Amino acid sequence: MQNQAKNLIDKLGIDARLLGMIGALVVIWVVFGYFTGGRFLSPRNFFNVSVQTASVAVMATGMVFVIVTRNIDLSVGSMLGFIGMTVAALQVQVLPDVLGLGHGMIWIIAAVAAILMGAILGAFQGWIIGYLTVPAFIVTLGGFLIYRGAMWWVTQGQTQAPLDPTFRLLGGGAEGTLGETLSWAFGVFAAVAAVGLMLLSRRRKSAHGFAIKPVWAEAALMVIAAGLILCFVWIMNSYPIPKGAMRRIAAAEGIELTDGLVWYHGVAIPVLILLVVTVGMTIVAQRTRFGRYIYATGGNPEAAELSGINTRMLTVKVFALMGALTGIASIIASARLNAVDVGLGTLDELRVIAAAVIGGTALSGGFGTIYGAVIGALIMQSLQSGMASVGVDAPLQNIVVGFVLVFAVWVDIVYRRRAGI
């Protein structure tokens, strides 16, 4: 029986670690589903968990590259706060005076500013680490303190709110979604793209005469991939928008509401951003020279240098990318709350590192996947939301997450030893 299962997994060519993480996720969902009388498994809860995961997961994809190159970034939580506060002040205090309140360009300028600011701060840290050879732990620990302090100076500690209405859509909420029709269109497009890419890869492999999976295995994987995508869209499209929010939207758009009318959320915009980032970062990791050099440098820095790779510049680029992703996460986090106070992003660096590590990124460098980090973030958020919904108080939540983190890494170490890598 066990052999049969192993054989099946081999044929399908699925990573055993990926299966383990999905298994853990399903267990968490089922257990909390049971203890909440099914409330945890409602479309509403899945929608909320997906939105709450987005900010940390976006940063976790960047943290994978940082950790793979044998570095660490402790500054992302503070940097998120600093960027969030600066960009909030920009759209609350500066841009309305220049452009006029509610001007259509405000959200674009704010979003671009957030990403640029992150990239510049990150590149500067990367330069100190790569060229001045100060250890990443120290540089980003410094950044952790500096950004949190700098955040206070931006507005003398004043909370900035409310944010630009269009900017707020980037954080989700009743308005910040694709809506039903667009969500389905997105789902169909993603499913077709996934199946198409698998077909393309299969054709390339067989053109080179490499071993390919049996037709049934490939077909099963295509059905699973397309099914998961459409299932996700279906769940998001099953969460009705509350009456109050419907009236607000209807009033804003001048639509007459009738009694029987129900609108559904669909895929939230921050989740869409996360999916785009995940696909983009996966392409970078697996299909670009930059990605290849990141893994080579993590595996053997000396070999990478002898192969002509500029590992110092690589460090700058990796941290700049981490910063840019922190900028994106900052947009999501501040837009979701519609306000920025001096506590924004506190402890996020640890959540991000934990997500990457639970997702199978080795702190010794060289190993780690983007999808793993995203699932890691989802596992952590599911645990935390689940515990909150069964009434576990915050200190105990932290204790449980702490134990889970250590346990997950221990399992990963045992797995690596068995697999001989």
Added chain:
Amino acid sequence: MDKKTPLVDMRDIHISFGGIRAVDHVSVDLYPGEVVGLLGHNGAGKSTLIKILSGAYAADGGEIYINGEKATINNPRDARSYNIETIYQTLALADNLDAASNLFLGRELVTGLGTVDDDAMEAEARKIMGRLNPNFKKFAEPVSALSGGQRQSVAIARAVYFNAKILIMDEPTAALGPHETQMVSELIQQLKAEGIGIFLISHDIHDVMELCDRASVMKNGKLVGTVDVKDVTDDDLLGMIILGKRPGEDTPVV
């Protein structure tokens, strides 16, 4: 052979690390189709000398001529542009990547979109490995899963694939069993016949006597001398390595 232009001519090379003269005004040369052994104790400076040629270190002074023209080698990329390939003692492989990724590291094949073309690289890797080591089958695993000999063949394939004109081998047989050592010896003969010049760094006098045409011996960062292997005995070479004396001379040069 002496009438031709040397493939590599390193003149008066010197480099110091923190006041220690690792390489002290050394000159060596190499002709096409020739194997030159570099001998000496640990710390004699042979690896350092060769790392200057492969671009890993920048010399403090001296000149390098490739095919009679002055060459500027500041980094491994420069060395590769002169068709200088190096097989390091440590093999310089990224253990977490597969054979094809290591073979093409720094010189990946790309698709029309500019993305790395793993399938094409694997196909090429299969071709060259089929020539060098037909038993090699582990193309999907990271190289950490390979044996010492298999790792060595990946490192050799990397040098051979890119049409090396000048090949530097640093202790190529140090970690190998007898069968694999034989394989490397045969490969050296084959590459030599193709007109490639090889610098062979070795501790092993027997290797040098068997494979090399000439031997340059270093001691304490200085060149003791360069001899034709057919003119000297094992003991002559040992005397050069240990005592720093040239054959037939009484006083040490170094």
